[in-house]
Amino acid sequence: MLLVRSVSGPAQVKGGSKITYIATSFNMSDPPKSELKKINWLVKAGSKTIKRAKNIGQIFEFKIPKDLVGKEIIIMPYRRTATQVVSVISNIVEELDTSPRSNKIIFLTRDQWKANSKYPRRGTIVDPIVRTKVFIHHTVIIDDDNTINEWETIEEVKKQMKVLQTIRKNDLGADVPYSIVAFCMANGDLVLGEGRGVNRSGAHTSGHNTKALGISFQGNFEKPSLPKHFHSQLVMLGKWLRNLREKEGFVNLGNERPWGREVFAHSDVKPTACPGEYIHKSLDKIRYL
Ligand SMILES: [Zn+2]
Secondary structure: OOEEEEEEEOOOEEEEEEEEEEEEEOOOOOOOHHHHHHOEEEEEEEEEEEEEOOOOOOOEEEOOHHHHHHOOEEEEEOOOOOOOOOOOEEEEOOOOEEEOOOOEEEEEOOOOOOOOOOOOOOOOOOOHHHEEEEEEOOOOOHHHHHHOOOOOOOOHHHHHHHHOOOOHHHHHOOOOOOOEEEEEEOOOEEEEEOOOOOOOOOOOOOOOOOOOEEEOOOOOOOOOOOOOOHHHHHHHHHHHHHHHHHHHOOOOOOOOOOOOOOOEHHHOOOOOOOHHHHHHHHHHOOOOO
16 A cells, blocks of 8 residues: 655745645555555644645645634645654744844854864964954865755764865875955855964964964855855854954954955065965955954
């Protein structure tokens, strides 16, 4: 006998609207139509049965009762017995929430990304008032999917931070060379992984590692594949730097800056492609003064 294995439907539905629920997988790969036709559907709100519909088939169209606004319903396609194991839950609302989610900065400390303690934190303590400038780099490490400069999950970020601990072991030492590593997330968030940190000297910009914070974007920005939310993420980084300057004691940050921008590019002081031409064009978006 055909059994339903999974079902799909929206997590949020508007009271009074007509919603389509679909049984999406079964215990057989190509079920005969005659079997599909016998799929029944049960809708419950808590312990109360809202609707039981027999022999409906794979697709179930259900008009959401208006009087259930504020409640959730559980929709279960079944052959013999309805079970929560094969179900989808829809929250019934008066109006769908269509407001865009606001993106956020997520700071990951070394403890949070679980720095390998085999490699102790390097750099010497630097007083915040000594910091006068910011250098931007890119790591030239790309993601292994189509969106090479965009990161999907926090787990990926943690893994990448650990890789950065030993990436330049032989010349720069076994630690992340940068103060901070910035990850442009696919959902628009900006994740800042703590490298040596804002209170220690770095190994990112020869001759400037005490006075400058070195912030490196994870990716290769010589390539034109820019993250979808790139510009707003640069603006977010500026906001984060402003907080350091105004609230965290980095009172001199930005006193040294190039003409027309508030951050330096690595290439401003060294013949290098770093931080990549596609980030270089947008460096003026990082504003914190
Ligand atoms: Zn660089």
